[in-house]
Amino acid sequence: MNEYSLLLPLLLPLVGAICLLLGHNSLAFQRVGGVACASLTFILSLYLVYVVDQADFVVIQVGAWEAPFGISLVADRFSAVMVAVSSFMGAAVAVYALGEIDDVRLRKFFFPLYLVLIFGVNGAFLTGDLFNLYVWFEVMLIASFVLISMGGGKGELEGGLKYVVLNLLSSIMFLAGAGIIYGQTGTLNMADIARTLSMTPDAGWVTSSSMLLLVSFGLKAGIFPFFFWLPASYHTPPSTVSAIFAGLLTKVGVYALFRAYTLMFVPIFPQVQPLILVLAVLTMVTGVFGAASHFDMRRILSFHIVSQIGYMILGLAFMTPLALAAAIFYLVHHIIVKTNLFLVSGMVVRLKGSCDLAKVGGLLKSAPWLALLFFIPAFSLGGIPPLSGFWAKFAMVKAGLQIESWIAVTAALLVGVLTLFSMTKIWAEAFWKEQPADVDAQPLRNPAGHFAYMVVPVAVLAVSTILIGLFGEPLFSFSERAAAQLLNPQEYISAVLQSQVEVLP
Numbered sequence: 001m002n003e004y005s006l007l008l009p010l011l012l013p014l015v016g017a018i019c020l021l022l023g024h025n026s027l028a029f030q031r032v033g034g035v036a037c038a039s040l041t042f043i044l045s046l047y048l049v050y051v052v053d054q055a056d057f058v059v060i061q062v063g064a065w066e067a068p069f070g071i072s073l074v075a076d077r078f079s080a081v082m083v084a085v086s087s088f089m090g091a092a093v094a095v096y097a098l099g100e101i102d103d104v105r106l107r108k109f110f111f112p113l114y115l116v117l118i119f120g121v122n123g124a125f126l127t128g129d130l131f132n133l134y135v136w137f138e139v140m141l142i143a144s145f146v147l148i149s150m151g152g153g154k155g156e157l158e159g160g161l162k163y164v165v166l167n168l169l170s171s172i173m174f175l176a177g178a179g180i181i182y183g184q185t186g187t188l189n190m191a192d193i194a195r196t197l198s199m200t201p202d203a204g205w206v207t208s209s210s211m212l213l214l215v216s217f218g219l220k221a222g223i224f225p226f227f228f229w230l231p232a233s234y235h236t237p238p239s240t241v242s243a244i245f246a247g248l249l250t251k252v253g254v255y256a257l258f259r260a261y262t263l264m265f266v267p268i269f270p271q272v273q274p275l276i277l278v279l280a281v282l283t284m285v286t287g288v289f290g291a292a293s294h295f296d297m298r299r300i301l302s303f304h305i306v307s308q309i310g311y312m313i314l315g316l317a318f319m320t321p322l323a324l325a326a327a328i329f330y331l332v333h334h335i336i337v338k339t340n341l342f343l344v345s346g347m348v349v350r351l352k353g354s355c356d357l358a359k360v361g362g363l364l365k366s367a368p369w370l371a372l373l374f375f376i377p378a379f380s381l382g383g384i385p386p387l388s389g390f391w392a393k394f395a396m397v398k399a400g401l402q403i404e405s406w407i408a409v410t411a412a413l414l415v416g417v418l419t420l421f422s423m424t425k426i427w428a429e430a431f432w433k434e435q436p437a438d439v440d441a442q443p444l445r446n447p448a449g450h451f452a453y454m455v456v457p458v459a460v461l462a463v464s465t466i467l468i469g470l471f472g473e474p475l476f477s478f479s480e481r482a483a484a485q486l487l488n489p490q491e492y493i494s495a496v497l498q499s500q501v502e503v504l505p
Contacts, residue, residue: 005051006058008044013119017112034111038094042087052080057495068189072128077482079125089247089339090118092457097240099453117143124252130188148237159236166229170219177212191496194263210265221253224282231302239346247339262486277317284310284415291422297345297355324483326395333388340377340461357429364431371431376462382420388468
């Protein structure tokens with residue numbers, strides 16, 4: 001049963017995508033099948049979290065080839081919770097899509113591509129092989145490129161081109177780093193790489209390969225100075241697509257950075273730690289200043305993806321039990337909140353015809369329920385208690401104070417204030433002020449589905465944010481157990497290689 005708990009969150013989206021392709025003539029089948037597969041994947045991912053929390057690790061050697069010669073699939077607490085929260089977003093956004101995605105996009109295989117994207121994301125979290133991590137990245141890239149450019153408009157094609165070019169550059173860096181590692185170690189199994197590198201920590205090629213992977217994963221995560229592609233592309237597709245991208249794709253890059261530097265590159269981490277710390281602070285600062293300088297709701301939210309990624313990387317840079325636990329908690333919080341904010345932006349577009357803050361207003365009077373649904377994730381992102389963002393930022397700041405990283409803590413606090421400023425700007429312009437008299441708000445007429453399909457998942461995600469804030473202790477306790485596993489790579493190595501291998505500190 002343990003093996004099935006790992007395999008099913010992978011196989012179900014793939015099988016669902018194939019079935020939807022076979023039944024592509026029925027749009028009703030596309031809608032029902034897409035939502036059903038995404039929802040069932042989420043349920044199965046919760047079972048995976050339960051199994052991993054009991055067993056510590058679930059490992060499958062595909063084809064019964066023993067590691068490191070075969071393909072390993074590995075679930076620890078960190079990867080399991082990432083699969084669960086990503087599948088949760090997959091299910092919520094699939095329901096939202098019923099209200100936004102039109103028949104044209106459905107006929108262009110929106111839901112099969114959407115399930116392939118979820119398949120790729122879950123595979124990236126569960127792989128134990130460096131080359132197969134690259135393969136999962138490419139699966140995500142292919143599906144996401146088609147989704148981002150599916151409408152065929154100038155803006156979508158331009159955004160898609162920027163997105164794919166930068167991600168292909170990231171792939172080249174990835175292959176170069178993986179090639180160096182394979183040439184020197186003869187293995188691509190991450191556990192075996194960690195075992196081998198622990199015996200050759202001073203080799204120059206180790207640092208070189210780690211820097212190539214840092215650039216590759218940094219591009220995908222959107223860290224400084226590699227973030228410029230993100231706000232240039234995420235605002236172009238429908239909110240359904242932007243939301244799932246904002247919630248998941250950059251987090252796969254963050255996950256890869258955590259996996260690389262808590263498993264493979266542990267021996268050289270003290271050498272690169274100052275660099276990662278500087279990159280984290282610059283990512284926070286540049287992202288929040290970019291958000292403050294824009295007046296389009298989705299561009300503001302895109303820049304805030306960058307700034308919040310900085311907080312997560314800060315947890316990696318601190319590399320303490322509390323910091324890693326705070327980073328994992330922050331990941332879960334941010335995936336939910338950021339996805340929800342992009343979904344809210346889609347509802348603003350639906351009601352007002354635009355998300356340009358200069359052209360919209362009066363939503364507090366005309367749609368007070370939407371004002372509430374925006375207020376909850378927006379002020380959670382800003383770190384207002386007792387919402388989930390407050391506890392995430394509080395734990396990260398406390399971790400920084402414990403190690404006396406005063407500059408990073410100061411930057412984190414200032415970025416939190418400026419984040420709140422940006423959210424207040426959206427609130428004041430879109431909700432508080434009157435609709436501009438010289439702008440005629442034209443609600444979009446969308447034949448895709450009833451507006452309730454868009455409201456329900458947004459409300460569910462808002463309630464989730466409140467619940468994590470009010471009853472977050474179980475999640476933070478789980479995050480602490482996950483952080484303990486990351487800080488003890490010996491357990492991961494032993495679980496994958498099925499032997500007690502001595503690893504040097």
